[in-house]
Amino acid sequence: MPEHSASTFLAGAGTNTWTLWLNIMATGAAVALLLLLSVFTLALYLYRDREAPAALQFALANLCATVYIAGDLTSRIDAVTGDLDAVMTPYRVALSAVMMGLAALICMHRVLRRRHEPRWRLAAIYLGGALLASVLWVDHPALIIASNRPTIEGSQVFADYGAAGAPFFVLCMVAFSYTNWRMVRRARRTGGTLAWWLTVIGFVLVFLTGVHDTLREMGVELLPLSALTPGFVAFQVAALAAMVIHYSRTLSERTETDHQLRHLADKATRDPLSGLFNRAFLESHLDGLGPHARGGLLFIDLDHFKVVNDRFGHTRGDALLRAVAQRIDHTMRDGDIACRWGGDEFVVFLADANPDAADSIARRLLEAFESIPAGDSEDLRIGASMGFAELTDDDWRRTLRRADQALYQAKDRGRGVVAIAS
Ligand SMILES: Nc1nc2c(ncn2[C@@H]2O[C@H](COP(=O)(O)OP(=O)(O)OP(=O)(O)O)[C@@H](O)[C@H]2O)c(=O)[nH]1
Incomplete structure (x- = not known):
C-alpha cells in the first residue's frame, strides 16, 4: 500500500x-x-x-x-x-x-x-x-x-x-x-x-x-x-x-x-439510670490496673435515702439519684472513674489521689450535693457518707473493703462526713 x-x-x-x-x-x-x-x-x-x-x-x-x-x-x-x-x-x-x-x-x-x-x-x-x-x-x-x-x-x-x-x-x-x-x-x-x-x-x-x-x-x-x-x-x-x-x-x-455499635458498647458499660459507668466496667478497669497503680477508692452512700423513697415515691428517688450522679460526674477529674455500685451506693476510682486529695474531693462532693434543688418539698435534702482507702493492697477488692469499713465509721460519726481508712 x-x-x-x-x-x-x-x-x-x-x-x-x-x-x-x-x-x-x-x-x-x-x-x-x-x-x-x-x-x-x-x-x-x-x-x-x-x-x-x-x-x-x-x-x-x-x-x-x-x-x-x-x-x-x-x-x-x-x-x-x-x-x-x-x-x-x-x-x-x-x-x-x-x-x-x-x-x-x-x-x-x-x-x-x-x-x-x-x-x-x-x-x-x-x-x-x-x-x-x-x-x-x-x-x-x-x-x-x-x-x-x-x-x-x-x-x-x-x-x-x-x-x-x-x-x-x-x-x-x-x-x-x-x-x-x-x-x-x-x-x-x-x-x-x-x-x-x-x-x-x-x-x-x-x-x-x-x-x-x-x-x-x-x-x-x-x-x-x-x-x-x-x-x-x-x-x-x-x-x-x-x-x-x-x-x-x-x-x-x-x-x-x-x-x-458504639451505642451498644455504651449501653453495656453504663448504668441506665444515672448515666455513670456500671459496676462491671469499674471492676474490669480495676482488674486491668497494674501492681504499681496509684490512687484510691472512694465509697459513697447516700444518707437516709429510703426516707426519700418512702415519702416522695420512687420516681422522685430516681430523679435524686440522677442529680447525685451528675454532681459526682462534674466533680471528677480527668482519669477518675465514677460508677453506680448499686442502689444508693457509688464508688469512684480517684487516680493518683492520696488521702489529703481524696478528703478535699469528698468535701467538694458534699458541697455539690447540698446544691441539689429541693423542689416543692423544702425539707428534702440529700446528704452522703463516704469512706476512702488508698490502693496499697495487692488486690483492689481488699482496698474496697477498707473503704467500705471507713464508710461505716463515717455513718457512725453521724453521717454527712468522709472517713479515711488507715
Ligand atoms: N428510687 C430508687 N430507689 C432505690 C434504687 N435502688 C435502691 N433503692 C432504694 O434505696 C434505699 C437504700 O436504703 P438503705 O441502703 O437501707 O439505706 P438508707 O435509707 O440510705 O440509709 P443509710 O444508708 O443507713 O443512711 C432502699 O430503700 C432501696 O429500695 C433505685 O434504683 N431507685
Whole structure:
C-alpha cells in the first residue's frame, strides 16, 4: 500500500488539528482520573477496606483506558508526522490495553458480585487477557496484515487493526457488551437508580462510539472525528461517579453501623439510670490496673435515702439519684472513674489521689450535693457518707473493703462526713 493511502486512511480516523487537541485533553483528563483513583485505591488498601479489591480492579481498568487513549493519540500523531513505520507500535499498545481493560472490567464485575473472589481466578482472567493481547504482538504477515501494509490495500475494513482486527473487534464488542449488560443489571440492585443511569449512559456512549468507529472503518463517516476517545473518557467519568456514589453510600451505612455499635458498647458499660459507668466496667478497669497503680477508692452512700423513697415515691428517688450522679460526674477529674455500685451506693476510682486529695474531693462532693434543688418539698435534702482507702493492697477488692469499713465509721460519726481508712 502506498504510504499516502495509509496516511489518507488514518487521516479519516481523526487526525485533524482539533481532533488531536480533543484527544490530548481527553488523555490529560484520563491521566488525572487515574492519579485520583490511585490515591483512592491506595488509601482503601492502607485502611484494609473491604471495597479495596473492587477499587483496585477499577483503577486497573482506568489505567488500561488511559494507555489505550495515549496509544491511540500517539498513532494519530505518527500518522500526521508521516512516520508510518512507528504507527503499529502504539496501535498494538492501544489494542493490548483494550484486552487488559476488558479483563479488568470482568474482574471488577466478579469482585462486586462476590466479595471474596479467589485471587487465582482473577489472575486466570488477566492471564487470558494478556495471552490474547500478546497475539497482537506476533509480527507475522499471516496474523497481522497491517505490518505488511501493501496487502491491506483495497480492504478498508479494520485495516489499521490488521488481519486479526475484525474478529478481534467483534470479540471485544461482544465481551464488552456482555460485561456491561451484567454490570448495568447489578448497578440497579447495588447502587440505586443514579448509579444505574450513570452506568447505562457510559455504556451507551462507548457502544455508540464503537458502532461509529466500525462504520468509519467501513468507509461510512457519521462524524468528522474519532468519537471513541471522548466516549471512553465520558464512560470513565460516569463509572467513577457511580463508584463514588456507591462508596459514599457504603461509608454512610458504615457510619450508621459504627454509631449503633458504639451505642451498644455504651449501653453495656453504663448504668441506665444515672448515666455513670456500671459496676462491671469499674471492676474490669480495676482488674486491668497494674501492681504499681496509684490512687484510691472512694465509697459513697447516700444518707437516709429510703426516707426519700418512702415519702416522695420512687420516681422522685430516681430523679435524686440522677442529680447525685451528675454532681459526682462534674466533680471528677480527668482519669477518675465514677460508677453506680448499686442502689444508693457509688464508688469512684480517684487516680493518683492520696488521702489529703481524696478528703478535699469528698468535701467538694458534699458541697455539690447540698446544691441539689429541693423542689416543692423544702425539707428534702440529700446528704452522703463516704469512706476512702488508698490502693496499697495487692488486690483492689481488699482496698474496697477498707473503704467500705471507713464508710461505716463515717455513718457512725453521724453521717454527712468522709472517713479515711488507715
Ligand atoms: N428510687 C430508687 N430507689 C432505690 C434504687 N435502688 C435502691 N433503692 C432504694 O434505696 C434505699 C437504700 O436504703 P438503705 O441502703 O437501707 O439505706 P438508707 O435509707 O440510705 O440509709 P443509710 O444508708 O443507713 O443512711 C432502699 O430503700 C432501696 O429500695 C433505685 O434504683 N431507685
